Amino acid sequence: MRNAPSVIYPVGRCFFYAGLLCMLAVLSLLVLLWWIWLGADGQVPRMASWFGAVLWLAWAGFAWRSWVHAPVGLLQWDALATPPNELSRDGMWRWQRDKHSDGAPLQQVERVLDLQSRLLLRVRNPDGAHRWLWVEQFSDPSRWNGLRRALFQAS
DSSP, rough: OOOOOEEEEEOOHHHHHHHHHHHHHHHHHHHHHHHHHHHHHHHSSSHHHHHHHHHHHHHHHHHHHHTTTTOOEEEEEEOOOOOOOOOOOOEEEEEEEEETTTEEESSEEEEEEEEESEEEEEOOOOTOOOOEEEEEEOOOOOHHHHHHHHHHHHH
């Protein structure tokens, strides 16, 4: 694959990720309730049951917050651009928070998990900070193959 097309792809809250978090929350709540039920028979100390409940609530709050504050914007691959510090590579990734900005350049976009219709990406800013993005095919099916080609070319 020589030249992947330039593409702009919308990124938003991923419902697949929300489903995973909900499934983990329900399963862990069932385990906690079973543990509390064992505590009623005296097999588990009551204080441990309360500690488990507090831990579950903290985890559920963290999971909710991570989904609500998931990055929303546009991921852009510009096939004709050259990154500022690299003269030999063609193409550059950008992250746009809204449609009217030029976008911030990204140092790297890395595929972490590829589920064919969903991707978990780790993007790095030029300052080295990274962020996780879930990208789903149904956000823009007509541009999905272009995005996948750009990810394979850039890696």
